[in-house]
């Protein structure tokens with residue numbers, strides 16, 4: 001009995017997870033994903049610059065960039081060694097590979113959309129004119145990490161993964177004679193030229209699809225070939241079996257002579273005739 005309960009407990013630990021382990025899920029810093037603008041409270045010599053900080057889906061800082069709208073000057077620094085720690089609302093960002101102490105320490109607001117804190121040293125953005133000053137800084141979230149958030153596309157284009165692509169992929173494509181544009185690629189005009197489909201299927205744009213039947217045509221075919229004499233007025237069965245629920249292939253095979261059929265074959269029967277019959281049976 002005792003052994004049994006140990007096994008049960010172990011089983012539960014594996015299945016339910018250990019209550020002392022941290023809960024699964026993304027690291028807490030992941031909530032920082034997105035683009036944040038950096039507003040120096042006392043810009044000093046950096047006046048006129050607008051800074052942005054991008055955090056990836058792990059919440060790590062991956063890019064710092066600055067623009068000076070006045071003259072269009074830009075500076076950009078790609079960061080691949082940052083670590084971001086978020087404990088409660090305390091944020092600590094470390095950039096170990098840059099010279100000097102490059103650390104941001106701050107606090108994330110309750111709505112998680114601003115971070116206020118201090119940069120302990122000036123961060124060089126790879127352009128002496130554009131550095132992030134040390135001192136108090138506020139980061140304000142401007143996008144949530146969707147690369148299309150700050151992309152505006154022209155009419156007829158949509159943003160996909162941050163890039164504007166034409167809505168109609170064939171809009172800018174001109175194909176050689178004998179070819180047509182499909183999904184932005186030029187393909188031979190008759191996609192069905194080399195396609196042979198199974199019985200009761202037909203080729204549409206190079207793909208075999210079930211033949212669609214017309215119940216009115218099926219009714220007419222049934223009447224014209226005196227099927228009712230053996231299968232009943234409404235295909236419900238008489239001397240011959242009920243045809244309700246039979247499929248296109250069965251009808252085609254019976255009437256074309258591929259299967260032996262007491263009622264015989266019908267001259268010139270087509271797969272479309274069989275599909276029409278089935279559509280009619282299904283409508284009854």
Ligand code: HEC
Nearest residue numbers: 225226227229230239240241246250251254260261262263
């Ligand atoms: C002379 C009587 C007779 C006529 C007319 C006749 N059938 Fe039949 N049919 C039968 C009999 C009996 C069977 C069952 C045995 C067999 O397959 O021969 C049958 C079987 C079938 C089956 C196979 C049913 C199954 O469940 O496998 C189909 C489909 C069928 N007939 C369709 C038709 C259609 C459509 C017509 C009109 C174009 C028609 N038949 C005309 C007597 C007839």
